[in-house]
Amino acid sequence: MRLTVVGTGYVGLVTGACLAEMGNDVVCVDVDAAKIERLRQGILPIYEPGLESIVVGNTKEGRLKFATSLKEPATRSALYLIAVGTPPGEDGSADLRYVLAVAKEIGQTISDYCVIVDKSTVPVGTAERVRDAVQHGLDKRRSKISFDVVSNPEFLKEGDAVQDFMRPDRIIIGSDSERAREILRELYVPFMRTHERVIFMGIRDAEMTKYAANAMLATKISFMNEMANLCDRLGVDVENVRTGIGSDARIGYSFIYPGIGYGGSCFPKDVRALIHMASAVDMDPKVLNAVEARNRSQHRVLFEKVKKHFGGDLKNRKLGLWGLAFKPGTDDMREAPSVALLQQLMAAGAEVKAYDPVAMEAARRDLPRAWFESNQLQLVEHQYQAVDAVDGLMLVTEWKPFRHPDFARMKKAMKSPIIFDGRNQYDPHGLRQAGFIYYGIGRQGAV
């Protein structure tokens, strides 16, 4: 098939590359001309395992092309996938200006029947607004071309995006058109070699499904964080509780790791957008509000532990920080817990040496310049440089190289061997025996 993907971020680039890999002719469009130029040269704007070889390989084969505007004739196709950002607006609602701008442009350019697919995460009712925007473009040209709008939300996870796209658990297609359903099914057949994965439903149902999925996962995280905080106060080891409840098949082990709160480009904004959607129809979303509130306070938990340990004064305290990305496997720092933690540490006058295996460039680009200029924040080249002569180490992102580090080397290098483990990665008992002071999230180290 010949198709156009609009937006070459985490979702758009992965979608375009994976669909090209399956033999389709894909044009990826982005308004960011510099990004498109680099992509043409095989330089990726994001870190995503396995993506580079697919992009480079398919570009070489001529199945994957790049463009900066839908006005370029090469972008004409029967299938447009919209994958631009839907960032949070001031009031928490999803900002649809990019999605609607693309819809308008599609209406101004199409010359034949086409299917327009909303892949971005968009509030219930957006497909109707996309349809109106496309129609508006067509009306202005007095064109009678027909088209369908389909909701096909994306469920990939950053860090596993290629794998998730290639082997999806399910493919949600919301559509009221038999013709569009057929086209979408054909597009996804190569991704369903073992069994059917498409679930057809109404357009609004599909839009809601994406938000409900992310809100459910965020709820699990906030619930478990609440349990961990309670465990801390009651002298209970949450790690035992986690394995104890995870073994119940109705609960399961996934997404019940306590930590320092969820972050990233999806959960925070999607929970807030859902809260906004509920408020707009006069509903008080009690559970969602609690999930969001717990997460906000969870972003302070590690800082409070550090502060308490040092008697409330962090001025000129030297601390190491491992992990800046919002989770392992990505360089994405949008709403990362590391940023919230750094804000608190900087305000308290602490000095931080930070290291991340892949997010250093993003950190240098996105974190406030003032932090670097005042030398309060230093990015170091190696994980062990971050522990050199520090008063304590904070583990923020559970990257693999941090899972089993050389504790003896760390103990020697650190001024005081204190670990604030924001991801409950280490064994409190073993570390204490090795002479460390250990703080986890709800961890007591009981055997």
Ligand SMILES: NC(=O)c1ccc[n+]([C@@H]2O[C@H](COP(=O)([O-])OP(=O)(O)OC[C@H]3O[C@@H](n4cnc5c(N)ncnc54)[C@H](O)[C@@H]3O)[C@@H](O)[C@H]2O)c1
């Ligand atoms: N990142 C994820 O893990 C993930 C997973 C599932 C769903 N989503 C959803 O997918 C959507 C995209 O997310 P993302 O993380 O890929 O965003 P992103 O910010 O990484 O990329 C968006 C891209 O769209 C481009 N863009 C903006 N306006 C444009 C226009 N008019 N024409 C062409 N390009 C334009 C931007 O330049 C940018 O490159 C969001 O709605 C998000 O919620 C994201």
